[in-house]
Amino acid sequence: NAGVTQTPKFRVLKTGQSMTLLCAQDMNHEYMYWYRQDPGMGLRLIHYSVGEGTTAKGEVPDGYNVSRLKKQNFLLGLESAAPSQTSVYFCASSYPRLAGGSDTQYFGPGTRLTVL
Protein backbone atom coordinates (compact mmCIF):
# COMPACT_ATOMS: atom_id res chain seq x y z
CA ASN A 1 0.00 0.00 0.00
CA ALA A 2 1.96 3.02 -1.29
CA GLY A 3 -0.70 5.66 -0.54
CA VAL A 4 -0.26 8.68 -2.81
CA THR A 5 2.74 8.79 -5.12
CA GLN A 6 3.93 11.60 -7.38
CA THR A 7 6.32 11.65 -10.31
CA PRO A 8 8.70 13.27 -10.92
CA LYS A 9 10.12 14.49 -7.59
CA PHE A 10 12.10 17.33 -9.14
CA ARG A 11 12.01 19.07 -12.51
CA VAL A 12 13.59 22.12 -14.09
CA LEU A 13 11.89 23.65 -17.12
CA LYS A 14 12.62 26.56 -19.40
CA THR A 15 9.94 29.17 -19.97
CA GLY A 16 7.49 27.95 -22.60
CA GLN A 17 8.18 24.24 -22.16
CA SER A 18 5.41 21.83 -21.25
CA MET A 19 5.25 18.97 -18.80
CA THR A 20 2.85 16.62 -17.03
CA LEU A 21 2.91 15.71 -13.35
CA LEU A 22 1.49 12.32 -12.48
CA CYS A 23 -0.32 11.46 -9.26
CA ALA A 24 -1.39 7.93 -8.36
CA GLN A 25 -3.30 6.63 -5.33
CA ASP A 26 -4.05 3.05 -4.31
CA MET A 27 -6.66 3.77 -1.61
CA ASN A 28 -9.67 3.73 -3.94
CA HIS A 29 -10.43 7.36 -3.08
CA GLU A 30 -13.06 9.19 -5.10
CA TYR A 31 -11.66 12.69 -4.63
CA MET A 32 -8.28 13.89 -5.85
CA TYR A 33 -6.69 17.33 -5.74
CA TRP A 34 -3.71 19.30 -6.98
CA TYR A 35 -2.23 22.06 -4.81
CA ARG A 36 0.70 24.38 -5.09
CA GLN A 37 2.66 25.51 -2.05
CA ASP A 38 4.57 28.77 -2.00
CA PRO A 39 6.39 30.36 0.97
CA GLY A 40 4.02 32.22 3.28
CA MET A 41 0.94 31.31 1.27
CA GLY A 42 -0.02 27.89 2.56
CA LEU A 43 -1.59 25.41 0.15
CA ARG A 44 -3.67 26.72 -2.73
CA LEU A 45 -6.00 24.46 -4.68
CA ILE A 46 -5.35 24.37 -8.43
CA HIS A 47 -7.86 21.78 -9.69
CA TYR A 48 -9.73 18.89 -8.17
CA SER A 49 -11.78 15.86 -9.19
CA VAL A 50 -14.74 14.23 -7.47
CA GLY A 51 -14.61 11.10 -9.57
CA GLU A 52 -13.27 9.39 -12.67
CA GLY A 53 -13.85 11.51 -15.76
CA THR A 54 -14.67 14.70 -13.81
CA THR A 55 -12.54 17.74 -13.04
CA ALA A 56 -13.19 21.22 -11.64
CA LYS A 57 -11.29 24.46 -11.11
CA GLY A 58 -9.91 25.43 -7.74
CA GLU A 59 -8.57 28.72 -6.45
CA VAL A 60 -5.64 29.17 -8.89
CA PRO A 61 -6.38 27.18 -12.10
CA ASP A 62 -4.90 29.52 -14.74
CA GLY A 63 -2.03 28.00 -16.74
CA TYR A 64 -2.85 24.43 -15.68
CA ASN A 65 -4.97 21.61 -17.06
CA VAL A 66 -5.91 18.28 -15.51
CA SER A 67 -7.31 14.94 -16.50
CA ARG A 68 -8.72 11.99 -14.55
CA LEU A 69 -9.15 9.17 -17.04
CA LYS A 70 -8.70 6.48 -14.39
CA LYS A 71 -9.91 6.62 -10.79
CA GLN A 72 -6.44 6.06 -9.38
CA ASN A 73 -4.62 8.66 -11.49
CA PHE A 74 -4.81 12.46 -11.64
CA LEU A 75 -2.59 14.31 -14.11
CA LEU A 76 -1.58 17.96 -13.93
CA GLY A 77 -0.35 19.60 -17.13
CA LEU A 78 1.51 22.81 -17.78
CA GLU A 79 1.19 23.68 -21.47
CA SER A 80 3.57 26.65 -21.51
CA ALA A 81 5.50 26.99 -18.27
CA ALA A 82 6.16 30.42 -16.76
CA PRO A 83 8.53 31.44 -13.94
CA SER A 84 5.47 32.23 -11.79
CA GLN A 85 4.72 28.50 -11.80
CA THR A 86 7.91 27.74 -9.88
CA SER A 87 6.55 26.03 -6.79
CA VAL A 88 6.15 22.76 -4.93
CA TYR A 89 3.16 20.81 -6.20
CA PHE A 90 1.23 18.40 -4.00
CA CYS A 91 -1.36 15.87 -4.96
CA ALA A 92 -3.89 14.63 -2.40
CA SER A 93 -6.80 12.22 -2.28
CA SER A 94 -9.72 11.56 0.04
CA TYR A 95 -13.08 9.89 0.42
CA PRO A 96 -16.16 12.01 -0.40
CA ARG A 97 -16.82 14.76 2.12
CA LEU A 98 -20.29 14.96 3.64
CA ALA A 99 -21.92 18.38 3.58
CA GLY A 100 -20.87 20.29 6.69
CA GLY A 101 -18.31 17.64 7.52
CA SER A 102 -14.62 17.21 6.90
CA ASP A 103 -12.38 14.69 5.27
CA THR A 104 -8.85 13.47 5.72
CA GLN A 105 -6.58 14.47 2.90
CA TYR A 106 -3.76 12.06 2.10
CA PHE A 107 -0.91 13.91 0.46
CA GLY A 108 1.87 12.77 -1.84
CA PRO A 109 5.51 13.73 -1.21
CA GLY A 110 5.43 16.65 -3.65
CA THR A 111 7.12 17.70 -6.89
CA ARG A 112 9.55 20.60 -6.78
CA LEU A 113 9.31 22.49 -10.08
CA THR A 114 11.60 25.30 -11.16
CA VAL A 115 10.85 27.31 -14.29
CA LEU A 116 13.78 29.35 -15.59
Place this chain on the structure above:
Amino acid sequence: TQLLEQSPQFLSIQEGENLTVYCNSSSVFSSLQWYRQEPGEGPVLLVTVVTGGEVKKLKRLTFQFGDARKDSSLHITAAQPGDTGLYLCAGHPYSGGYQKVTFGTGTKLQVIP
Protein backbone atom coordinates in the same frame (compact mmCIF):
# COMPACT_ATOMS: atom_id res chain seq x y z
CA THR B 1 -12.43 34.08 0.00
CA GLN B 2 -12.09 32.91 3.61
CA LEU B 3 -8.67 33.64 5.09
CA LEU B 4 -6.89 31.72 7.82
CA GLU B 5 -4.03 33.59 9.43
CA GLN B 6 -1.52 31.65 11.45
CA SER B 7 0.85 33.09 14.02
CA PRO B 8 3.66 33.11 14.55
CA GLN B 9 4.98 32.50 11.07
CA PHE B 10 8.29 31.16 12.37
CA LEU B 11 9.25 29.78 15.76
CA SER B 12 12.64 28.53 16.92
CA ILE B 13 12.78 27.13 20.45
CA GLN B 14 14.94 24.93 22.63
CA GLU B 15 14.01 21.35 23.38
CA GLY B 16 11.79 21.15 26.46
CA GLU B 17 10.09 24.52 25.99
CA ASN B 18 6.33 24.99 25.56
CA LEU B 19 4.74 26.81 22.64
CA THR B 20 1.38 27.81 21.22
CA VAL B 21 0.44 28.31 17.57
CA TYR B 22 -2.68 30.24 16.60
CA CYS B 23 -5.03 29.97 13.63
CA ASN B 24 -7.48 32.87 13.24
CA SER B 25 -10.24 33.83 10.84
CA SER B 26 -13.19 36.18 10.61
CA SER B 27 -15.21 33.32 9.11
CA VAL B 28 -17.07 30.53 10.88
CA PHE B 29 -16.09 26.94 10.08
CA SER B 30 -17.94 23.67 10.57
CA SER B 31 -14.68 21.99 11.49
CA LEU B 32 -11.00 22.70 11.58
CA GLN B 33 -8.03 20.46 11.01
CA TRP B 34 -4.34 20.63 11.88
CA TYR B 35 -1.69 19.09 9.66
CA ARG B 36 2.07 18.71 10.15
CA GLN B 37 4.44 18.75 7.22
CA GLU B 38 8.05 17.60 7.55
CA PRO B 39 10.74 18.81 5.14
CA GLY B 40 10.46 17.09 1.76
CA GLU B 41 7.14 15.46 2.63
CA GLY B 42 3.45 16.17 2.18
CA PRO B 43 1.20 17.31 5.07
CA VAL B 44 -0.13 14.65 7.42
CA LEU B 45 -3.37 15.09 9.36
CA LEU B 46 -2.95 15.41 13.14
CA VAL B 47 -6.46 16.14 14.34
CA THR B 48 -9.96 17.34 13.40
CA VAL B 49 -12.00 19.48 15.82
CA VAL B 50 -15.71 19.84 15.11
CA THR B 51 -17.43 21.33 18.17
CA GLY B 52 -17.03 24.93 19.40
CA GLY B 53 -14.85 24.88 22.54
CA GLU B 54 -13.65 21.35 21.85
CA VAL B 55 -10.25 20.34 23.21
CA LYS B 56 -8.37 17.33 21.87
CA LYS B 57 -5.07 15.95 23.09
CA LEU B 58 -2.55 13.95 21.13
CA LYS B 59 0.30 13.04 23.50
CA ARG B 60 2.09 16.37 24.14
CA LEU B 61 -0.07 18.28 21.64
CA THR B 62 -3.30 20.00 22.73
CA PHE B 63 -5.73 21.37 20.13
CA GLN B 64 -8.60 23.73 20.87
CA PHE B 65 -11.43 24.98 18.66
CA GLY B 66 -12.70 28.43 19.59
CA ASP B 67 -16.19 28.79 21.06
CA ALA B 68 -17.27 30.86 18.05
CA ARG B 69 -15.70 28.34 15.62
CA LYS B 70 -13.54 31.05 14.05
CA ASP B 71 -10.19 30.19 15.55
CA SER B 72 -8.06 27.38 16.89
CA SER B 73 -4.85 26.88 18.80
CA LEU B 74 -2.20 24.20 19.02
CA HIS B 75 -0.17 23.95 22.22
CA ILE B 76 2.92 21.76 22.46
CA THR B 77 4.29 20.85 25.87
CA ALA B 78 7.98 20.07 26.30
CA ALA B 79 8.79 20.31 22.59
CA GLN B 80 11.05 17.66 21.08
CA PRO B 81 13.24 17.86 17.95
CA GLY B 82 10.79 15.45 16.32
CA ASP B 83 8.12 18.18 16.52
CA THR B 84 10.07 20.22 13.96
CA GLY B 85 8.03 20.93 10.87
CA LEU B 86 5.44 23.16 9.23
CA TYR B 87 2.07 23.23 10.99
CA LEU B 88 -0.97 24.02 8.83
CA CYS B 89 -4.56 24.58 9.87
CA ALA B 90 -7.41 23.98 7.43
CA GLY B 91 -10.95 25.29 7.82
CA HIS B 92 -14.00 23.50 6.41
CA PRO B 93 -17.07 25.59 5.60
CA TYR B 94 -20.65 24.65 6.47
CA SER B 95 -21.76 24.66 2.88
CA GLY B 96 -20.36 24.58 -0.58
CA GLY B 97 -18.10 22.18 -2.28
CA TYR B 98 -14.58 21.20 -1.37
CA GLN B 99 -13.16 24.16 -3.26
CA LYS B 100 -14.11 26.36 -0.32
CA VAL B 101 -11.78 24.63 2.15
CA THR B 102 -9.08 27.04 3.24
CA PHE B 103 -5.54 26.24 4.39
CA GLY B 104 -3.73 28.58 6.73
CA THR B 105 -0.48 30.33 5.93
CA GLY B 106 1.54 27.92 8.08
CA THR B 107 3.81 28.08 11.14
CA LYS B 108 7.34 26.80 10.70
CA LEU B 109 8.61 25.30 13.96
CA GLN B 110 12.23 24.44 14.70
CA VAL B 111 13.07 22.64 17.94
CA ILE B 112 16.76 22.82 18.76
CA PRO B 113 18.24 19.90 20.73
